[in-house]
Amino acid sequence: MFTLSTIQDAIRLNPDTFNLTQNEALHQEVNRKYANKVIPNVGLCIALYDVIKTEDGEVKNGDGAIFVKCEFRLIVFSAFRGEILVGWISSCTPEGINVRMEFFDDIFLPKHMLFPNAQFVAKEQAWVWNVNEMDLFLDTNEKLRFRVESNEYSKDGLKIVGSCAEEGLGLISWWL
Structure with a gap:
């Protein structure tokens, strides 16, 4: 890191x-x-x-x-590909989840890199992962563990693209 x-x-x-x-x-x-x-x-x-x-x-x-x-x-x-980081959900959109850390806030988890069966609920402005007939919400300001997939550099700076589609990733509270 x-x-x-x-x-x-x-x-x-x-x-x-x-x-x-x-x-x-x-x-x-x-x-x-x-x-x-x-x-x-x-x-x-x-x-x-x-x-x-x-x-x-x-x-x-x-x-x-x-x-x-x-x-x-x-x-x-500079986050390394495959590195596991922890941040907070800053917002949810139909395209995916925006994440922030204490010193860096340009992290994006696109919808195709979220858990299978995850759906965006517009009314809640949150992503919901349906697992075993149970809805697990990914809400704003929740602490989240994610995997770094890439660093994207542009004239605007650095953007980290991540995923949370495997066991142990997602909200910290899910895996306690």
């Missing part, structure tokens, strides 16, 4: 950071540039982990800032 990704970049240090040590300034600027941003095929950047190496900074004419080429590691969230 969380990995360290090594990145190389030229980081711009504004004059207002000159009172800090270079390491403090780099830490601040790398977090400003990357935290809460999605890097395609890498994942959602959480924070700087460490700076591996730096080169001497260069001042650009007419700018006043220093550009420092550096290599650093970022803590990145």
Whole structure:
């Protein structure tokens, strides 16, 4: 779920950071540039982990800032295919279930990846799984366990596609 990704970049240090040590300034600027941003095929950047190496900074004419080429590691969230995650149902639609986690909320479970015999009940705005003549509701704000099927990257960011069509998945309360 969380990995360290090594990145190389030229980081711009504004004059207002000159009172800090270079390491403090780099830490601040790398977090400003990357935290809460999605890097395609890498994942959602959480924070700087460490700076591996730096080169001497260069001042650009007419700018006043220093550009420092550096290599650093970022803590990145990227779900692995087959990984089991836990989130909360944020909404149900006829197309499937939208799920959120504490720090990430673009997760979708399409209807064809839900349990067999699951049906959307428009009046309830919920999915219902009929098993052994019993209706089990998948309601908003319920805690849900799901399997990651894919990560989809687009210009809008990262979207996780998941499923809950096997034993042990679905609402946590079902399997206690």
